[in-house]
Amino acid sequence: MNLGLTNQVAVVVGGANGIGKAIAHSFAAEGAAVAVVDRSPEVLAVASELGTGTLPVVVDVTDYAALQAAATRIESELGPVAHVVFTVGIDSGKGGFPFWNLHPDDWPRVYAVNVQGAVNTAHAFYAPMIERRHGTFLFFSSVAGQIGSQTDPPYSASKAAIINFTQCAAKDFAPYNIRANAIAPGMVHTPLQQKVYALATAHLPADERPSYDEWCDTKIKRLAPLGRMVDPEEIGSLTVFLASEHARNITGQVLNVDGGWVMHW
Template sequence: MDLNLTNQVAVVIGGASGIGLATAQAFAAEGAVVAILDRNPAAAEIAAEIGRETSVATYGGILDATDFEAVRRAVDDIEAALGPVVHVANTAAIGSGKGGFPFWNLQPEDWRAVLGVNILGAVNIAHAFSPGMVERRQGSFLFLGSVAGQIGSQTDPPYSASKAAILNFVQCMAKDLAPHNVRANVLNPGMVSTPLQARVYAGQVAHLPVDQRPSYEEWAAEKIGRLVPLNRWQTPEDIANMIIFLASDRARNVTGQSINVDGGWVMHW
């Protein structure tokens, strides 16, 4: 399916790893011009590699999304290098690195960093990128939520709460931006094997004696078998495919939505 994204500038924040990296690659494969922003110092090299593989123009920069002035400067730098930004996908997020079950296994202080990146970082991105899109009357935002934000997940309570908050803020964004022909949606993955997922596993098994800890694969297979009707992992590419579809004009009437690519884990009606 031609998504007509050729030469449109797409920015992926958190694009140096996992779902974000697959998203940057998918935009590039569709001919979009791609910028990767990530706190990982390898962001520029990763973006350059995508450029070499696909022959699209790319930009890579180090960014901590919790620093609003830095996000604002990144918008200017990208637009000077590549042109006006059309699509923004924010895949940057962290977990607490600790396991809930119950929530008091964490301390209130454990919430601060998670909310700082996952919700306040997203707010910074919304504020920094919206003015240009509004002025040009063109654009799409995509924020990563999670099934954890939809089901009161006990796994990592601050992470779950941050993902519920992003759903609500994106609905607000979608309403405010709609008169300006700018869309905003949330995509909720289920179980995707990435460095973030490996850290969730580590937090979950940390309290068990070493000889009683399941392997990562055993832990994931049990969880997926219990919770995911399709009984399989979602891949970063599964998520990226939906992200680039939602960015494209094929989804031009989709805004303010929360869409799951989760193997059927959470079903709404």
């Protein structure tokens, strides 16, 4: 399928690792020019993997002024931005329910990065896209934001907020021919998943602790009808489809890539 993304400019915020990195590769494979944005200097390595036409930008998404400067630089060095993907997401670093095992102070940082970071990104990039009456935004929710997952309450609540912001943005953008959607992954093999594993198994004695692969396999078979983990590249494939004109009537949606864990009706 020709997705028609050649030479379009895509910005992947959170592109240094995991899902964001796979998405950056998917856009580059479609011939797009990619800005890889992240607080981690690993963006430099991702950009050199992708080759020419790629711009690495080190920014923390909680710094709105720095994001605005990044947007200006990307437009000037790569050209008009067509697609903005916000994959940044952090956990609280504390496993566990009941929610009172966490302290209220464990919440603001997760919100500042996961929710305010998404809002900052939308504000930093929307204006020229509206003028051009063209483009797409993609945000990242999670099954955790749809099922009241108790594992990390601030994370779950932040992912529910992403759904609502995506819907608001989709309505606001629609008159300008700009679409906004969200992807809700289930369990994807990424550094974040490794952290979830470490937190979930930390309390077990070393000789009873399953390996990462064993833990993933048991959990995914219990929770998802298809019983298999998601590879980041699968999310990359859906992302470039959503950015393309083949998806021109898809907006305000949350698309689950989760092996059937959460089924909408």
